[in-house]
């Protein structure tokens with residue numbers, strides 16, 4: 001399990017170099033797909049960034065597109081995973097200044113995030 005501070009988490013997102021916060025990109029730990037706030041808005045999880053913010057890096061976009069449960073072998077399609085469930089299968093925890101740990105999807109690499117914003121699947 002990797003643990004980073006809130007500041008490190010933000011720094012990794014800023015380092016992605018995308019045009020706005022809607023495009024900060026994350027990798028679902030179960031299906032491995034790259035997804036952003038923009039994808040959640042498009043999938044109907046909310047109308048604005050503020051409305052989808054609580055799902056970002058926490059619930060797979062597949063939950064709003066009728067995707068199935070995670071497959072044994074990732075097939076490049078989203079799943080219905082959320083970190084709020086019973087099983088702790090996440091790979092990253094963000095530690096707040098108060099010492100609270102919050103499971104989150106891992107930020108994508110700058111290359112993945114930029115390709116994702118342009119609509120090229122990595």
Ligand SMILES: [Zn+2]
Nearest residue numbers: 028031060079
């Ligand atoms: Zn997923």
